[in-house]
Amino acid sequence: MNVSLTKTFQGFVPATPETADWANRLKPGQMIHGDFKKVRNPLFHRKFFALLNLGYEYWQPGEITSEYGKPEKNFERFRKDVTILAGFFHTEIRLDGSVRVTADSISFASMDEDEFERVYNSVLTVLMNKILVGMDREEIEKLTEQFLAFA
Numbered sequence: 001m002n003v004s005l006t007k008t009f010q011g012f013v014p015a016t017p018e019t020a021d022w023a024n025r026l027k028p029g030q031m032i033h034g035d036f037k038k039v040r041n042p043l044f045h046r047k048f049f050a051l052l053n054l055g056y057e058y059w060q061p062g063e064i065t066s067e068y069g070k071p072e073k074n075f076e077r078f079r080k081d082v083t084i085l086a087g088f089f090h091t092e093i094r095l096d097g098s099v100r101v102t103a104d105s106i107s108f109a110s111m112d113e114d115e116f117e118r119v120y121n122s123v124l125t126v127l128m129n130k131i132l133v134g135m136d137r138e139e140i141e142k143l144t145e146q147f148l149a150f151a
Contacts, residue, residue, distance in 0.1 A: 003034060040113045048120050050147035052079050054140070055127040085130070086122035
């Protein structure tokens with residue numbers, strides 16, 4: 001069972017309905033044990049996706065062509081490609097010896113707040129250099145906040 005707790009002045013309280021249901025089933029005096037870690041800021045995670053949405057809205061697939069054709073406009077592929085361009089990826093050697101580059105996971109469980117902040121800043125740099133050319137960081141942050149407000 002994954003348990004989510006919030007620290008208050010009175011102590012820890014369930015942060016989700018599932019955790020509250022689970023805690024209510026515990027008998028008084030019953031002891032529990034778990035490994036706990038601080039969860040990344042969910043608002044910053046939402047801001048990251050607002051930044052990606054901003055870049056995605058400005059990106060035009062027709063600007064890039066290869067021997068295989070033009071990329072299709074697909075948000076999930078866009079998110080992964082920008083993450084790879086930002087330097088957060090791993091390579092896999094396939095059975096045939098070819099190499100596959102895979103974007104690192106940005107899930108809450110896969111990285112802490114500090115690493116996620118590095119991802120955010122690197123993705124912002126990629127978007128500034130490849131898609132949002134001519135915009136400065138302050139302008140992009142302002143537009144990202146507007147996207148976040150509409151989310």
